[in-house]
Amino acid sequence: MKLEGVKVLDMSSFLPGPHLTMMMADHGADVIMVEVANGTGEPARAIGDRAADGTTVWFRNIARGKRAVALNLKETDDHARFMALAADADVLVEAFRPGVTARLGVDYDAVRAVNPGIVYCSISAFGQSGPLRDRPAHDIAIQALAGTVDLNRGLTDGKPAMPNIPAADMAASLMALSGILMALYRRTETGRGDYLDMSMYDAVLSWTANVTGPVFAHDRAPQPEIMRSFGGAAMYSIYETSDGKFLVLGGSEPKFARTLLQALDREDLLPLAGREPGPEQDPLKEFFRETFGACPLADWIRFLSPLDICWAPVQSLKDAFAAPHTLARAMRLDDADGNPHIGVPIRFAEEPARPGFDLPPYRETDAGPMPRFGKRSAS
DSSP: OTTTTOEEEEOOOSSHHHHHHHHHHHTTOEEEEEEESSSSOSGGGSSSOBOTTSOBHHHHHHHTTOEEEEEOTTSHHHHHHHHHHHHTOSEEEEOOOTTHHHHHTOSHHHHHHHOTTOEEEEEESSOSSSTTTTOOOOHHHHHHHHTHHHHSBOTTTOOBOOOSSOHHHHHHHHHHHHHHHHHHHHHHHHOOOEEEEEEHHHHHHHTOTTTOHHHHHHSSOOOGGGSGGGTOSTTEEEEEOTTSOEEEEEOOOHHHHHHHHHHTTOGGGHHHHTSOSSGGGHHHHHHHHHHHTTSOHHHHHHHHTTSOSOEEEOOOHHHHHHSHHHHHTTOEEEOTTSOEEEOOOOOOSSSOOOOOOOOOOOOBGGGSSOOOOOOOOOO
């Protein structure tokens, strides 16, 4: 596997760091979770719905294939144990508030002193510098300050809504993974590691490339109700069917508009699809609302499926994980005990991922010998 032989210490918790280190474990890295010796450890062990075996689904989706040890880094012996592990690691990921690792004596300088090749990644809400560096925040507060909650305004009531995907968390996870892999690649040439300052705020801002037009071009806030990406375009919006279900049109290219309007015998409306998103397209949106609202979703699935246009029924997450395409792509995996897991999205033709499904038990350091890195057994 691509990351076989790479040794990772994961001091992070919740989602961004644990998610990225799990992706590394799926591709062969030996990951050991360094949990806080507080009786609970990784908070996701206790958060959310539990499967029949008592494990939380959240924990199963971030911790598979890892090992774990609980340490109190304020204790001399545990600190020494941690530093011994760090001296043997390739990557270290932490997600404390800025300054905490320095107070604990496990910051980049301390680890680099015993391991000059370490790739040390700090993931924090706002980064290691700037006026917000010490402010506590989880995903929604970061998205609120980054402007993405404001983008999530209802098209009819104009009020911001709760984000349904933790975009700041997941953007940080993927950006941090990319940075770590860049640093590991560079280390093959220089022999030196590096320090990565990963801000969740920076990460989610960087994901706004397609919606910053009004800000950079006209120095004004976006108006979601008239923007192409948020429902301002008739061919890029959500429509309700007669049975209270929904479908989306998801492609504004002229060829798709022509194909759909020809099939609906209303090619005369095609010029409207080429106008600027917003009020100028309202007549076309109203036509689609009336048309799609006249029949149940099943009828529209039969009508639209043969057409070469971008569209989809609105499915629940339950439906999505049971869908034939999801199963064909192995994005739902069941372990030997029948527990479902989210699959591996990074697919190589050579050396594909082999996710291990074992989960690490929470273990204080006095519960047995300290785990050491070595070749991970195949699952």
